Amino acid sequence: xxxxxxxxxxxxxxxxxxxxxxxxxxxxxxxxxxxxxxxxxxxxxxxxxxxxxxxxxxxxxxxxxxxxxxxxxxxxxxxxxxxxxxxxxxxxxxxxxxxxxxxxxxxxxxxxxxxxxxxxxxxxxxxxxxxxxxxxxxxxxxxxxxxxxxxxxxxxxxxxxxxxxxxxxxxxxxxxxxxxxxxxxxxxxxxxxxxxxxxxxxxxxxxxxxxxxxxxxxxxxxxxxx
Amino acid sequence: xxxxxxxxxxxxxxxxxxxxxxxxxxxxxxxxxxxxxxxxxxxxxxxxxxxxxxxxxxxxxxxxxxxxxxxxxxxxxxxxxxxxxxxxxxxxxxxxxxxxxxxxxxxxxxxxxxxxxxxxxxxxxx
Numbered sequence: 001x002x003x004x005x006x007x008x009x010x011x012x013x014x015x016x017x018x019x020x021x022x023x024x025x026x027x028x029x030x031x032x033x034x035x036x037x038x039x040x041x042x043x044x045x046x047x048x049x050x051x052x053x054x055x056x057x058x059x060x061x062x063x064x065x066x067x068x069x070x071x072x073x074x075x076x077x078x079x080x081x082x083x084x085x086x087x088x089x090x091x092x093x094x095x096x097x098x099x100x101x102x103x104x105x106x107x108x109x110x111x112x113x114x115x116x117x118x119x120x121x122x123x124x125x126x127x128x129x130x131x132x133x134x135x136x137x138x139x140x141x142x143x144x145x146x147x148x149x150x151x152x153x154x155x156x157x158x159x160x161x162x163x164x165x166x167x168x169x170x171x172x173x174x175x176x177x178x179x180x181x182x183x184x185x186x187x188x189x190x191x192x193x194x195x196x197x198x199x200x201x202x203x204x205x206x207x208x209x210x211x212x213x214x215x216x217x218x219x220x221x222x223x224x225x226x
Numbered sequence: 227x228x229x230x231x232x233x234x235x236x237x238x239x240x241x242x243x244x245x246x247x248x249x250x251x252x253x254x255x256x257x258x259x260x261x262x263x264x265x266x267x268x269x270x271x272x273x274x275x276x277x278x279x280x281x282x283x284x285x286x287x288x289x290x291x292x293x294x295x296x297x298x299x300x301x302x303x304x305x306x307x308x309x310x311x312x313x314x315x316x317x318x319x320x321x322x323x324x325x326x327x328x329x330x331x332x333x334x335x336x337x338x339x340x341x342x343x344x345x346x347x348x349x350x351x352x
Contacts, residue, residue, distance in 0.1 A: 001244040002241075002244035003346065003351060006346065006351050010351070052301075053301040053302050054301070055297050055298055055299065055300070055301070064236065064240050065240055067233075068233040068234070068237035068240070069233075069237065071230070075229055075230040076230070
């Protein structure tokens with residue numbers, strides 16, 4: 001068991017170091033420590049699950065060890081910026097004032113194809129129109145266009161649109177979610193009046209009914225099976 | 227901070243438990259080896275009944291820890307020791323000194339390997 005413990009610690013640190021060296025593009029959407037945890041836990045759990053000749057503890061000890069180390073690392077990384085940098089790295093500026101930083105691209109193993117793909121996905125296909133493109137520690141690219149290239153906001157246009165808030169689902173596939181109805185400050189009387197307006201008589205005929213903070217209702221009747 | 231302390235305490239407890247497990251296994255295999263050595267001496271002197279009694283003690287000790295062993299060791303390793311113990315009991319009943327010595331040597335190696343496998347050494351870690 002102690003060998004399992006020590007090996008878990010060594011492999012965990014080794015995989016984190018490996019991922020850090022591979023560059024942020026390999027990570028995806030998780031921080032290195034989270035990714036390592038996700039990669040290892042599934043495998044550790046699968047071995048004693050399939051092989052009845054192995055004690056359950058050989059899976060439990062490494063999993064518990066990993067969870068504790070990840071927990072300690074996550075707390076330490078919130079407390080210490082230095083530790084966070086060691087564990088997760090720093091964001092890399094890939095484009096600054098429309099100019100590509102090739103050194104950072106090489107360092108992060110980011111190819112020009114990957115960069116242009118990311119820029120297209122973010123709606124800024126032209127690198128020269130980008131003020132900053134930052135490769136975050138979780139491998140995602142944040143693109144900040146020049147102010148002149150950015151879409152105008154209602155505030156810039158002097159408009160004050162109404163805040164719709166989050167639409168609450170009141171009826172989902174014929175089932176009334178009473179808690180949401182109460183939170184929306186509505187009652188059964190209001191609900192049935194909405195059904196009546198749409199020519200429906202029963203909740204079972206409703207596929208989706210939502211209401212937002214402005215009182216805007218979205219009612220989708222159930223499709224009649226043919 | 228509470229989360230950090232809790233995680234550190236659990237981690238320390240897991241590490242402590244693994245060391246305790248190593249110690250406990252060493253103790254058990256040590257006791258088993260000493261009983262087998264004792265039985266070996268008795269068998270050499272031709273005191274087969276006494277050797278049988280000593281082996282019974284070793285068997286009782288092994289069976290007593292069966293649940294613990296199954297929780298911490300590979301079941302195939304436990305089965306190998308159990309099989310060797312059974313064979314040794316058979317050779318004692320048959321008063322077959324040659325086979326007895328061979329089987330005892332094999333059992334001793336198996337028991338040594340069990341405790342070696344859990345020892346915190348560079349060889350094991352790597």
